[in-house]
Amino acid sequence: MLIERNRIIYFVFIVAVMILGLGSRYYADYLPKWTYLYFGDVLWALMIFLIFGFLFKRKHTLWIGVASFLFSFAIEFSQLYQASWINGIRGTTIGGLVLGHGFLWSDLFAYTMGIGTGILLEKRLFTNS
Known part of the structure; x- marks a missing residue:
């Protein structure tokens, strides 16, 4: 579907998803284990979808x-x-959040779920179809 996205709304959603994602890491000790393992990756991919939008x-x-x-x-x-120069970037807070640290097949599934959520949200919230 082709829509004209409102950048203000998308910016608000991006910030909200970032807060939820960082919160899922910061409060990991108080949340179910699956939240720490997967929810942050789902939200990361949703954030990427929103940024591209x-x-x-x-x-x-x-x-x-x-x-x-x-x-x-x-x-x-x-x-x-795993070269030293890129691992140096991954060792920083922002580098670790953007580039991650180690390959996991489960992350690919989480990314698919996050992007799928973005597509469904866009269809439900921003179109009449």
Whole structure:
């Protein structure tokens, strides 16, 4: 579906998802284990979907979904590369949040769920179909 995205709404959603994602890590000791293991990755991919929607406000939802999917999977597969220079970046807070630390197959499933959630939310909230 082709929609014209409101950047203010997408910005608010991006910030809300970031807060939820960081909260799922910060309060991990108080939440169920699955929340720490998977929910943060689902939210990370949803955030990527929202960022792509924010940046490319006139692109088709499918385009945003595929771009988000490719970006997320590329980041995950990049974790198989363990050179000292990139591990130095991963060792920083922002580098670790963006690039991750180690490849996990389960993260690919979580990313798919997050991007799928973004597609469904966009369909339900921003279109009449």
